[in-house]
Amino acid sequence: VQVLPSFQHYEPQAVAVIGPDSTQLALTTAAVLSLFLVPEISYEASTESLSLKRLYPSFLRTIPSDRQQVKAIFLLLQHFGWTWVVLLGSDNIYGRAGLDALQELLTASNVCVAYRGTIPDNSDASNPELHNLVRILTDIKVNVTVVFSTRGSVMPFFEVVVQRNITDMVWVASEDWSLAQAIGQVPGIQTIGSVFGMAVEKPESSMLERFEAWKMSEEGAVAECASSAEAGRESVGNVRLGCTRRCAGCRALAAVPDMYDAQGSFNVYSAVYAVAHGLHDLLGCASGACSKGTVYPWQLLQKIRQVNFTLYNSRISFDANGDIHKGYDIVMWKWLGPNWAADVIGTFRVNPDRLSIDPGKILWHTEDGQAPSSVCSKACEPGEMRLQQSRHKCCFSCVTCPPGTFLNTSDPSECQACGLDEWAPAGSEVCFNRTVVFLSWSKPLSWALLALAVLLMLLIAALAVLFALNASTPVVKSAGGKMCFLMLGSLACTCSSLFCYFGEPSQAACLLRVPLFAISFTVFLSCVATRSFQILCIFKLNARCPALYEAWMRRQGPVLFVAASTAAQVALCVVTEAASPSVPRREYGARDEWVVLECTQSAAADAAIAYTVLLSAGCFVLSYAGTDLPAAYNEAKSLTVSLLLHLGCSAAVLCSQGALRGQAETVARVLSTLGTLAALLGGYFVPRAFVILLRPHQNTAEHFQMAIQEYTRR
Structure with a gap:
């Protein structure tokens, strides 16, 4: 080839090339012709690198x-x-490049490649590499195999597949061999399972009919070409092909078996028409007369890239990469007895x-007529995360998400924690808002x-009013006189502390609830x-140690004891509250679905x-010691029972702290306090009110004197 200073001046005998029919050859011719910008339109070379x-x-x-075929398979x-x-791919550029592109696409998705293998080129069914490849297929137990291969490499492979009796598998065929009749005629191949394939988008039926008629005509022309080459060339050129230019030679294309099928012929047909449209535009033939000037390949290349026409209802145009805008038909092999056919069962556009x-x-080849599955691990149930078992992301075990977590569908391999104010049961896909729990004012229980x-x-x-109206009577005096009103007042304060347990806890309620109860109840107990x-001093100790009672009364013992006992309780509450104040808090540990509003237990x-x-x-000890006192002064039995009930309620609240949480715990504390108050009122004050109201004859000085005399005569 003469080297010229610019590619624009080359004038080759052929200004365009149609072909070749394989990727391997196209890579060579395309590299050479591209140096001179000679348009090359291939009808079979499909590798992406071109x-x-x-x-x-x-x-x-x-x-x-x-690249489009790989997308269709994916x-x-x-x-x-x-x-x-x-x-599996053939050991050539077509197979390797196709598998590389497909594996890249699968890796970025949720499809895993269990094994990738290469089918040896130019081998036969006795090749040990083929037998080893088929053995691997049976060992890894996969139901779907993609075979991206040329038809020449795949035929001996399927002969071995039939020999090794591999059945019940799904095969996905690449475009090069999906319609190859020679492979469909391999003895016993109908037992291998279901075969899907990619086939270039089918041309219009009228084109197929014309191709069949031309093929039959070619078969009839073989004898004529042999007897009279020149006459046959003219006849074929003028009559059968309808060309305006006579061919220099004659070749019987129909004699080549299973190579130029209808689809391949249409691709050639389209390539020829693309060159023709480019020349038509370059030579200005639209005006009615074509230019006779020199046609340079680079000029024709520009025009061919711009062609856009319809050929038998198929749009012929090229994108920026020189690729045609075409899709694929999805075909499936079917056998009616010994007859093989490939039916179109879908499309890719x-x-x-x-x-x-x-x-x-x-x-389907399956017994139930349903599509077989091909998965490494079955899909996890909702709320189960995937625990990876190998380098393949499709192989995993399923683990239920623990409570308090949920499985986000965007990341199935990790359970995500719910928010602080949310909860989720085990195996959940969403989080729920926690229920806010506290003893509301509006609830019927409240x-x-x-x-x-x-x-x-x-x-x-x-009781306070009744005792005030009868303050001078012996019953009121024996109950403590003026101290009774202090006792009743302290019980009223104790009862008022219950209101701090209702409603959403506040700072004030948390600070007051325990000290108010403890201090007021301490006053009552000190008085008792x-x-x-x-x-006890009057009836039992006075005779033995009279000075003790006199000193007790002279030094204001009752007042000092009540004051000291109460002061000790106040100091205890103040110091501990200052050191560790009780404040409102949100407790999340009671139950998964709750947010308990409560006060901290300081x-x-x-x-x-x-x-x-x-x-x-x-x-309790002091009251029990006076069980043998005069009846008018002896409330030991009722008071002992009341105090026992109080101690029992306190123990019950203490024991239920771990078992009861939230609203139930608050209700238990309120009921405990109500029970204690009711018991003390019923054991100490109500019996005296009963005497004042219903037995006035026992509320006299004579009655009390008689009770004392009876006690002294014992």
Whole structure:
């Protein structure tokens, strides 16, 4: 080839090349012709690398790029949910490049490649590499195999597949061998399972009919060509092909078996028409007369890239990479007895990429007639995360998400924690808002408890009024006289502390609830203790140690004891609350679905309750010691029972702290306090009110004197 200073001046005998029919050859011719910008339109070379214009600027093709074929195969796998597949390719550029592109696409998706292998080139069924390859297929137990190979390499492979009796598998064929009749005629191949294939978009039926008629005509022309070559060339050129130019030679294309099928012929047909349209435009033939000037290849290349015409309802145009805008038909092999056929069961179209499958046309090899599955691990149930077991992301075990977490569908391999104010049961895909729990004022249970508290306070008020009206009577004096009003007042304060348990906890309610109860209840218990001690001194200790009682009374013992006991409780509450104040908080650990609004259990509460329990035990001992006192002064039995009930309620609340949480715990504390108040009122004050109201004859000095005399005569 003469080297010229610029590619623009080359005048080759051929200004365009149609072909060749294989990727291997096209890579060579495209590299050479691109140096001179000679247009080359291939009808069979589909490898993706030929689309690189910086390497092959003058290459175009009327067959889709393998990039589109790879997309079609990928969408087919996704359509049937096949995520565990084997990839096999021929040992040439077509097979290797196709598998590289397909594996790249699968790796970025949810489809895993269990094994990738290479089918040896130029081998036969006795090749040990083929037998080893088929053995691997049986060992890895995969139901779907993609074979991206040339037809020449794949035929001995399927002969071995039939020999090794591999059945019940799905095979996905690349475009090069999906319609190869020679492979469909391999003995016993109908037992291998279901075979899907990619086939370039089928041309219009009228084109197929014309091709069949031409093929029959070619077969009849073979004899004529042999007897009279020159006459035959003229006859074929003028009569059969209808050309305006006589061919220099004659060749019987129909004699080449299974090479130029209808689809391949249409690709050649399209390439010839593309060159013709380019020349037509370059020579200005639209004006009615074509120019006779020199045609340079680079000029024709520009025109061919711009062609856009319709040929038998197929749009012929090229994109920036020189690729034609064409899709694929999805075919499936079917046998009617010994007869083989490939039926179109779906389509793949480009711009945008879309796959459509007609399930009614599919005949599966399975016993139930359903699509077989091909997965490494079954899909996890909702709320189960994937625990990876190997390098393949499709192989995993399923683990239920623990409570408090949920499985986000965007990341199935990790359970995500719910927010602080949210919860989720085990195996959840969403989080739920926690229920805010506290003893609301508006709940019926709260109304019942508040009604009991109000009734107790009304009872306390009524007792105070009754005792005030009968303050000078022996019954009131024996109960403590003026100290009774202090005792009733302290019980009223104790009852008022219950209102701090209702509603959403506040700072003030948390600070007051325990100290108000503890201090006021300490006042009551101190009064009970002093009163019981005084009675014991009068009837039992006075005779033995008269100075003790006199000193007790002279030094204001009752007042000092009540004041000191109460002051100790106040100091205890103040110090502990200052050190560890009780504040509102949101407790998330009670139950998964709850947010409990409560007050923190400070050290003040524990210390104050312990102090009242200790004081209650002292009162119980003193009251029990006076069981043999005169009946008018002896309330030991009823008071002992009341104090026992109080101690029992306190123990019950203490024991239920771990078992009861939230609203139930608050209700238990309120009921405990109500029970204690009711028991103390019923054991100490109500019997005296009963005497004042219903037995006035026992509320006299004579009655009390008689009771004392009876006690002294014992």
